[in-house]
Amino acid sequence: EAQVTQNPRYLITVTGKKLTVTCSQNMNHEYMSWYRQDPGLGLRQIYYSMNVEVTDKGDVPEGYKVSRKEKRNFPLILESPSPNQTSLYFCASSSKIRGVENIQYFGAGTRLSVL
Amino acid sequence: AQSVTQPDIHITVSEGASLELRCNYSYGATPYLFWYVQSPGQGLQLLLKYFSGDTLVQGIKGFEAEFKRSQSSFNLRKPSVHWSDAAEYFCAVGARAAGNKLTFGGGTRVLVKP
Numbered sequence: 001e002a003q004v005t006q007n008p009r010y011l012i013t014v015t016g017k018k019l020t021v022t023c024s025q026n027m028n029h030e031y032m033s034w035y036r037q038d039p040g041l042g043l044r045q046i047y048y049s050m051n052v053e054v055t056d057k058g059d060v061p062e063g064y065k066v067s068r069k070e071k072r073n074f075p076l077i078l079e080s081p082s083p084n085q086t087s088l089y090f091c092a093s094s095s096k097i098r099g100v101e102n103i104q105y106f107g108a109g110t111r112l113s114v115l
Numbered sequence: 116a117q118s119v120t121q122p123d124i125h126i127t128v129s130e131g132a133s134l135e136l137r138c139n140y141s142y143g144a145t146p147y148l149f150w151y152v153q154s155p156g157q158g159l160q161l162l163l164k165y166f167s168g169d170t171l172v173q174g175i176k177g178f179e180a181e182f183k184r185s186q187s188s189f190n191l192r193k194p195s196v197h198w199s200d201a202a203e204y205f206c207a208v209g210a211r212a213a214g215n216k217l218t219f220g221g222g223t224r225v226l227v228k229p
Binding site: 041043049050056058092096103104107 | 119121124157158159161164205207213214215216217218219220221222
């Protein structure tokens with residue numbers, strides 16, 4: 001079954017404590033992205049990757065890091081979380097073939113609270 | 116830069132009534148347009164998409180959307196809503212750049228009255 005798996009689903013942490021949200025896809029997709037969802041703002045792209053070792057900033061990258069060492073995995077790293085990073089996070093993947101016409105597969109989301 | 120506006124933050128509709136959700140986009144080229152639904156506590160599900168061709172697009176769960184280039188709109192409709200349609204709906208425009216980036220509107224939350 002085609003899947004994008006995020007872990008954890010829920011996370012409560014404190015300001016400044018480094019954390020990683022994992023994302024894994026089983027479809028051999030080249031493209032992966034991280035989005036954050038905030039009320040009234042919809043989803044906004046944080047970072048994206050177009051292949052292994054190829055990553056770039058999206059619209060709201062401040063305070064986040066990513067890596068793409070393997071094709072299937074695209075972890076999101078918060079080195080020093082702050083309360084304004086409290087949000088719902090989604091990982092997405094898609095194939096590069098036929099570009100944006102491909103369906104994007106989304107993970108189930110990670111709800112993060114930074115106290 | 117591309118952008119999407121969903122003018123209605125909340126809509127309340129009676130079960131069995133029709134529903135129309137508005138979406139306006141700004142994009143420099145031919146847009147790739149999507150509607151997603153997010154049920155409470157759930158992830159995103161693709162309802163329908165438009166890339167080219169017939170401007171009236173059919174999707175899942177009885178939804179349809181009409182692309183109107185002259186109005187830069189992609190409104191979502193359903194003739195008769197069910198209680199299970201209560202959810203948040205997102206319109207999005209896609210780009211070939213930035214890893215197939217989607218730019219989302221702010222969402223419209225739909226409440227269904229019995």
